[in-house]
Amino acid sequence: MGLGCAVLLASAFSAQAAKIGDLTQTRWTEQAWRFVTLSDPVVRYACLGTLLLGISCGLLGSFLVVRRMALLGDALSHAVLPGVALGFLWNLEKDPLAIFIGALLAGLAGSATVSILTRTTRLKEDTALGMVLASFFGLGLCLMSMFQRLPTGNKSGIETFLFGQAAALGPGDIQVMGAVTLVVVGLLGLGYKEFLLVSFDPGFARVLALPTVWFERLLVMLLAFAVVSALQAVGVVLVSAMLIIPAATASLLTDRFHRVLVWSSCLGMISGLSGAFLSFLGTRLPTGPFMVLSASLLFALALLFSPRQGIVPRWYRQRSQRVRIERENTLKAIYQVLESDGFASETITVAALTARRRLALAAVEAEIRSLVAVEFATASRDRVALTPSGWLRACAIVRNHRLWELYLTHAAQIAPDHVHDDAEKIEHVLGEAMVRELERRLPRIDTDPHGRPIPSLPASMAGAHLGAGGAGDRPVGYGGRT
Amino acid sequence: MTLIPEFQAHRVFVEPWTTELGSHGLMALVTFLVGATCGLIGNFLILRRMALVGDAISHSVLPGIALAFLITGSRGIGAMVLGAMVAAWLTHGLIELISRHSRLKQDAAIGIAFSTLFAIGVVLIAVFADKVDLDQDCVLNGELPMIPLEPPVRLGGWVLGPPPLLRLVGVLVVSLVLLVTFYKELLITSFDPGLAACLGIRVGAIHHGLMLWLAMVVVASFEAVGAILVIALLILPGATASLLTDRMVPRLAWTTVHAALSAISGMHLSVALDCSPAGATVVAGAGWFCVVWLFSPTEGLIPRAWCLRRGSVDSRLRSPELRQHNESP
Numbered sequence: 001m002g003l004g005c006a007v008l009l010a011s012a013f014s015a016q017a018a019k020i021g022d023l024t025q026t027r028w029t030e031q032a033w034r035f036v037t038l039s040d041p042v043v044r045y046a047c048l049g050t051l052l053l054g055i056s057c058g059l060l061g062s063f064l065v066v067r068r069m070a071l072l073g074d075a076l077s078h079a080v081l082p083g084v085a086l087g088f089l090w091n092l093e094k095d096p097l098a099i100f101i102g103a104l105l106a107g108l109a110g111s112a113t114v115s116i117l118t119r120t121t122r123l124k125e126d127t128a129l130g131m132v133l134a135s136f137f138g139l140g141l142c143l144m145s146m147f148q149r150l151p152t153g154n155k156s157g158i159e160t161f162l163f164g165q166a167a168a169l170g171p172g173d174i175q176v177m178g179a180v181t182l183v184v185v186g187l188l189g190l191g192y193k194e195f196l197l198v199s200f201d202p203g204f205a206r207v208l209a210l211p212t213v214w215f216e217r218l219l220v221m222l223l224a225f226a227v228v229s230a231l232q233a234v235g236v237v238l239v240s241a242m243l244i245i246p247a248a249t250a251s252l253l254t255d256r257f258h259r260v261l262v263w264s265s266c267l268g269m270i271s272g273l274s275g276a277f278l279s280f281l282g283t284r285l286p287t288g289p290f291m292v293l294s295a296s297l298l299f300a301l302a303l304l305f306s307p308r309q310g311i312v313p314r315w316y317r318q319r320s321q322r323v324r325i326e327r328e329n330t331l332k333a334i335y336q337v338l339e340s341d342g343f344a345s346e347t348i349t350v351a352a353l354t355a356r357r358r359l360a361l362a363a364v365e366a367e368i369r370s371l372v373a374v375e376f377a378t379a380s381r382d383r384v385a386l387t388p389s390g391w392l393r394a395c396a397i398v399r400n401h402r403l404w405e406l407y408l409t410h411a412a413q414i415a416p417d418h419v420h421d422d423a424e425k426i427e428h429v430l431g432e433a434m435v436r437e438l439e440r441r442l443p444r445i446d447t448d449p450h451g452r453p454i455p456s457l458p459a460s461m462a463g464a465h466l467g468a469g470g471a472g473d474r475p476v477g478y479g480g481r482t
Numbered sequence: 483m484t485l486i487p488e489f490q491a492h493r494v495f496v497e498p499w500t501t502e503l504g505s506h507g508l509m510a511l512v513t514f515l516v517g518a519t520c521g522l523i524g525n526f527l528i529l530r531r532m533a534l535v536g537d538a539i540s541h542s543v544l545p546g547i548a549l550a551f552l553i554t555g556s557r558g559i560g561a562m563v564l565g566a567m568v569a570a571w572l573t574h575g576l577i578e579l580i581s582r583h584s585r586l587k588q589d590a591a592i593g594i595a596f597s598t599l600f601a602i603g604v605v606l607i608a609v610f611a612d613k614v615d616l617d618q619d620c621v622l623n624g625e626l627p628m629i630p631l632e633p634p635v636r637l638g639g640w641v642l643g644p645p646p647l648l649r650l651v652g653v654l655v656v657s658l659v660l661l662v663t664f665y666k667e668l669l670i671t672s673f674d675p676g677l678a679a680c681l682g683i684r685v686g687a688i689h690h691g692l693m694l695w696l697a698m699v700v701v702a703s704f705e706a707v708g709a710i711l712v713i714a715l716l717i718l719p720g721a722t723a724s725l726l727t728d729r730m731v732p733r734l735a736w737t738t739v740h741a742a743l744s745a746i747s748g749m750h751l752s753v754a755l756d757c758s759p760a761g762a763t764v765v766a767g768a769g770w771f772c773v774v775w776l777f778s779p780t781e782g783l784i785p786r787a788w789c790l791r792r793g794s795v796d797s798r799l800r801s802p803e804l805r806q807h808n809e810s811p
Contacts, residue, residue: 134714138764241597
């Protein structure tokens with residue numbers, strides 16, 4: 001709806017955007033107004049239908065995506081075409097119920113053929129899916145081309161089933177779609193726990209004596225229901241996209257499966273509505289592609305910006321972690337330089353730090369600037385000194401390093417000259433709880449395996465450098481992850 | 483007018499080879515060329531379990547073709563191939579991007595990438611319907627019946643045939659050359675990518691080359707059978723051949739036989755029922771697959787059931803269940 005309003009607003013100013021309007025008899029701003037005000041029964045049916053479609057496809061698509069069966073949806077949706085054509089032939093007009101039954105039978109026949117093919121031949125599942133998809137679709141095209149020679153053929157609107165036309169939805173279609181959505185929501189609600197178990201851990205479900213095969217068949221059946229009821233609005237060719245894309249988007253946004261279901265049906269409804277709106281602006285525009293494009297746009301946004309999974313936030317987190325690790329390494333190096341002359345002076349030279357870090361002078365100067373920026377250090381022309389907070393953090397990191405070395409030599413019996421590299425990595429991610437555990441397990445924590453003293457910290461400061469979030473703080477193995 | 487025209491043996495079986503040779507015979511020749519070209523590459527797609535990547539690419543070349551039409555304003559084969567190859571690469575890149583940078587698996591990534599690009603293609607064609615010499619029907623059905631109507635190319639007194647036919651012959655020749663040149667590499671990378679890498683074959687380069695080859699084949703076939711039925715001709719011949727033999731070279735030969743049989747019987751079917759020739763070819767191809775599925779001496783359902791009843795140990799050893807059991811580690 002937001003997209004629709006944005007297009008409406010843009011239309012008032014932009015002239016070149018009127019390209020879509022070139023095709024229409026009415027001006028497309030008027031069409032948009034007709035859509036937004038819902039004044040027309042056609043518009044009301046289209047909206048209702050796309051909303052119902054969004055719900056049922058979104059819910060079932062989530063199961064497809066988590067079970068890695070996305071392409072079964074594709075095959076099933078192409079395989080219904082001969083059923084649609086036969087449904088038309090039943091009484092040579094568009095009868096939603098006949099089309100529904102025909103398409104349902106064809107879809108079920110298609111999925112049965114896939115499973116028989118994979119069971120009785122050496123063909124792999126992808127080949128079987130592709131064959132069924134294409135053969136059934138070819139049969140459907142044959143039937144349709146025969147049908148179009150009939151005098152009534154061209155007026156019946158069977159073509160709208162290929163790419164979808166939400167404006168062609170009638171009260172009969174809405175009844176069928178409503179019933180299907182009710183059945184899908186009802187059955188998934190009743191058997192939610194079982195469906196979840198069968199999808200995520202079929203082995204365990206079998207151990208519990210659940211009839212997993214029947215649950216899978218029921219799921220395919222519901223899938224065929226949803227695909228068939230969505231045909232008029234999205235079309236045969238692209239209905240699989242409405243199953244996959246909203247559910248894939250949802251699984252990028254959240255980890256819990258019930259939230260995936262909710263998100264996925266909401267996203268399905270949003271893309272359905274905006275697709276119906278965009279195709280309504282012109283006269284010959286099919287609905288399906290516009291719906292899919294809206295869904296893909298939402299998917300692209302989620303892929304880039306989803307808080308936990310998005311490419312941009314993840315890149316940013318990785319970058320800030322790298323910056324933190326570099327900063328901590330510099331702090332450690334400053335500590336070691338200070339330690340090497342027995343903490344005689346408060347400041348060290350940049351040259352000594354450069355030698356210790358084994359980096360170019362420019363890189364070390366950049367790191368010093370970064371430390372000064374977060375007030376961990378103060379720098380004069382060629383000397384560096386730690387501030388109190390920088391000192392504490394340097395101590396914490398050196399302590400982590402040496403505690404871990406001590407732990408490895410003490411508990412894991414590793415030679416003292418083999419523990420440095422490991423500690424070099426773990427020092428940045430040791431959480432407070434882990435440090436406490438190490439302190440408890442080690443008999444003495446004053447000297448590391450190389451004979452250097454382990455700095456002690458005020459109790460409140462142990463592991464405090466982990467404000468930026470290390471892996472050690474996170475709970476491990478929480479259930480229901482998708 | 484009835485749905486199924488009255489069956490006249492002369493019209494269905496004789497006329498396509500005599501008076502109608504220029505139209506129906508030519509159409510059968512075109513579908514045979516498409517089937518043979520697609521079948522050759524399809525064998526490798528099946529072996530690599532990439533059948534659905536073929537599906538994805540055959541859908542997603544559409545926006546490339548549509549854009550090429552929009553920009554050049556003509557059906558130049560060069561622009562079309564270029565557009566389609568860009569689209570095919572884009573699909574490939576999108577699939578990699580999605581499956582690498584998110585938790586989504588490859589199947590979902592394929593579904594998302596190709597349906598988005600296909601949708602873009604359909605929208606381009608629908609919105610610029612007056613500027614693009616393509617319509618939604620052509621996307622699905624191809625333009626097989628139009629091919630005999632195009633003015634034939636002449637070369638010094640010889641009538642060579644309509645341009646699409648020549649293009650298909652060209653693509654078939656290129657495919658055969660590629661196949662013969664890179665046969666060993668294709669075979670090894672398909673069966674054992676690890677060994678291929680050890681032998682110093684560049685598996686990634688072969689994979690990308692195969693994708694480009696696929697894009698070329700798909701574009702050439704698009705005109706004849708439309709975007710969606712290409713997948714049928716990519717998979718059906720290879721799948722049928724794989725039920726007949728275990729060796730690769732006989733498999734390629736059977737692929738060609740299957741393409742020829744489905745082209746000819748599809749043409750007769752489409753004359754008999756007066757229906758879409760592309761659809762009829764696919765239906766005929768699926769029919770031939772079913773025949774092989776039932777009667778293939780080694781893999782067929784009926785010979786196997788027969789042997790099982792006689793209790794032959796040999797047939798049990800050949801059953802797919804047992805073979806899968808043996809293949810799994």
